[in-house]
Amino acid sequence: MGGHKFEKMKTRNINTTILGSVLFFLTSFAFAHPTGNMVTIGENVLWSYIIPINDPNHFACVMIWTKGYEPKAYIQSEYAASDYMLYTKQNEIYIIERRFLKASDEFHIRVLKSANGSQPKIIWDWFKDDYKIGEGGFFMLSDNQMVFGKYPEIYSLEKGEQPTEYFEFDNPIKKIRAVEHNKILLLGENSCYLVQQNGNIIKQWVTSLTLLWKMHQ
Structure with missing residues (x-):
């Protein structure tokens, strides 16, 4: 009886963690x-x-805030018409920096990495970006390979190479986010999917925050 109760509580905690990730995934872009x-x-x-x-x-x-302190700039680009996109993995922060080259009407990006609070260092130097990499979410499999979302597909990109399809998925995808236990959240047109690295669906929700919450009461 006690073991059954423990497993039920464990499952509930896992579901709560996943729900929190989904809510954060759906709202983080808004803030x-x-x-x-x-x-x-x-x-x-x-x-x-x-x-x-x-x-x-x-x-x-990139702004940083710690409880008890005022927000402050963590890093600032030297380039006008620039953007940053972020991904964290344990104590590492990966940062995509994008700039627009008006003369050639092109976007270029590079990838920076910070470990244990150190100053970000360049790990991928500038290269032309035809996919607006990072806007649809990204994560790093290693310092030499990333996965990113670009509507309606999910792509893999190795350093110095061209993007290739990461896995096939039946529905168009707007955004992606890596979550715990080597899983991925995919935001589609009307649903959010928790999938394995090969695209197999573990769980699916409609993209209504109210319904998501009720499903996990």
């Missing part, structure tokens, strides 16, 4: 700069922002 996102690492919250606001020649920055 950051529209191109960027919001992440947490330890006691810190980081989000993409711009300086100055409502200026097409803005400079991207």
